[in-house]
Every structure is written in C-alpha cells, then in structure tokens.
Amino acid sequence: MTPEDVAEVLERPAARELLSGxxxxxxxxxxxGTPxxxxxxxxxxxTAVVMCTSTxxxxxxxxxxxxxxxxxxxTSESPPKILLLRGTVDLETVDGIPDEYLAMNDSSLVAPDQRAAWEAEVRSLYKQMVRITLVPAWAKLIDxxxxxxxAVEELVRRRDAGA
Incomplete structure (x- = not known):
C-alpha cells in the first residue's frame, strides 16, 4: 500500500471520525512470541497515532x-465502523508527562472540575512515560x-459472478 493509498483511506469522513476517538x-x-x-x-x-504508557x-x-x-x-453500533492500521512504532522515553497524554485525556474524559486533581495525580505517578508513535503504513476502513x-467482498464477487 502506498503512502497516498493510506492517506486516501485516512481522509474519508468515517476514518476521520474514528481517529477523533x-x-x-x-x-x-x-x-x-504470543499475540x-x-x-x-x-x-x-x-500523520501519526500517538499512545503513551508507563516505562x-x-x-x-x-x-x-x-x-x-x-x-x-x-464502534459498537450496528453496523460497526472499523479502522484497521498497521505499521512499525517508534518508542521515545519522555521525562514527565507527554503533551499528547494530557491532550488525549481532555475534558471529554476528565471533567473540567476534576482536571487539576487528575493532572496532579498523573504527574505524581509518572516521572517518565513512553511515547509510542505509529505512522500508518497500511490502512483499511470498513463501514x-x-x-x-x-473476505465478504470476495463472497459478494463470487455471488454476483454466479459462482
């Protein structure tokens, strides 16, 4: 899959919606060796998916x-929307809390009146975190x-071809 193919998938409205999750x-x-x-x-x-975790x-x-x-x-609704991504990750140990971690835990997840206490607790727990960055090399959107x-696409082709 070319970078242009990946970009085209990620620009679709359903993909953008999922990526805002x-x-x-x-x-x-x-x-x-196990999955x-x-x-x-x-x-x-x-351009990338950033995740953060403890060292x-x-x-x-x-x-x-x-x-x-x-x-x-x-998503869990029916029919589900599914975005599948593959690639290799880059790991970076960061002193303190990565900006991305704070941003991904915004007011939609942490109530504004609890934000200061939540952030103080996070900062007291994590002296360092690992930023995991995945730049998608492959992407598929299923809506x-x-x-x-x-596999379902193949079954539809077979049925439509009379096979």
Whole structure:
C-alpha cells in the first residue's frame, strides 16, 4: 500500500471520525512470541497515532524487540465502523508527562472540575512515560456501507459472478 493509498483511506469522513476517538486496541507480539491486544488511549496528530504508557509496561519491552504493530479503532453500533492500521512504532522515553497524554485525556474524559486533581495525580505517578508513535503504513476502513471485510467482498464477487 502506498503512502497516498493510506492517506486516501485516512481522509474519508468515517476514518476521520474514528481517529477523533479516545480508545483503540493495540496488537503486538509479546516477548514470548504470543499475540497481545490491549486497549489504549490515543491521539491522532494528522500523520501519526500517538499512545503513551508507563516505562515498565510489558508492551514497551515487546515493541522494543519487535516494533511491528496493528491498531483497531471501532464502534459498537450496528453496523460497526472499523479502522484497521498497521505499521512499525517508534518508542521515545519522555521525562514527565507527554503533551499528547494530557491532550488525549481532555475534558471529554476528565471533567473540567476534576482536571487539576487528575493532572496532579498523573504527574505524581509518572516521572517518565513512553511515547509510542505509529505512522500508518497500511490502512483499511470498513463501514459496511461503502466498504466490507475483504473476505465478504470476495463472497459478494463470487455471488454476483454466479459462482
């Protein structure tokens, strides 16, 4: 998939809506070789998905050993909207709290009257965090209106061809 193909998928209205969300599922290969999927907050910068975590999180060690990752951002309504992303991640240890972490936990997640206390608690807990950045190298949007999972698309083609 070319960067232009990825950009075209990410510019679709449904993709932009999903990228404005708060929670994704990050998939990676653990150090023992088995797959892992974890929910994680994220921020879309317009070119990359940024996630933040503690320096001692198991995913940090795993992603340092194998930076290949996949991300799913979806809805629970029917029909669901699903954005699938793949790429390699960049890990950066940051002193204090990354700006992206504060931005992804905005007033829609932390009530304005609780923001100061929440931020003080976060700053007391994390002396450092790891910024995980994924620039999508592959993207697929499934909205069940204009796009379908590839296996379903194949079944539709077979049916329409009379096979």
């Amino acid at each position: 708060a929670l994704a599922r990050l998939a990676y290969v653990a150090r023992d 892992r999927v974890v929910p994680i907050g994220f921020l879309w910068t317009g 001692n999180a198991p995913k940090v060690r795993s992603l340092a050993a194998d930076p290949h990752a996949a991300l799913t951002i979806d 069940f209106e204009t796009t379908l999972p590839s």
